[in-house]
Amino acid sequence: QNPQIEASKHKGISYPIKIHLGSSNFRGIACCLRNIGPKKPLWRKKFMSTEAIQAVQCLKLAKSPSKLEQVFNSRLSRLLKADLLDTLTELQRQNELDLALKDVLQQGNK
Incomplete structure (x- = not known):
């Protein structure tokens, strides 16, 4: 049966x-x-905002210091604090620590 x-x-x-x-x-x-299936985590994963994802992509594509400065002024200055922290976390996760440190120093100078 x-x-x-x-x-x-x-x-x-x-x-x-x-x-x-x-x-x-x-x-x-x-x-x-x-x-039946895999157990879901107690804390739901937070998704990044569209602007934070675009900021990470622009930072990774910017090669020259002038382009980085332009991205800092145009993209990152408009991010909310939570989105900025998400951006730093994502850069750290992708082993882009130099970009994350430049971002922290840029925000610290303001």
Whole structure:
């Protein structure tokens, strides 16, 4: 016999109920409160804003000091504090520490 899966609904949330049918007369029942699969983290990952992503891309593409200065003045000066911290974290994650340090020094001079 094939195992059957039923779903019960409570307040719009479906809870899967598994019924395991073995070769013997014993039938095991397992009830889960979440879908089968990898467990999600307790803290949801925060997504970067579009402006922060564009700032990181512009910083990585700017090669000359004049271009970097232009990116600092046009892109980074407009970022909110949380977006600026996200930008620094992303640069650090991508091993672009020199750009992150230049960014910190530029913001410190203001």
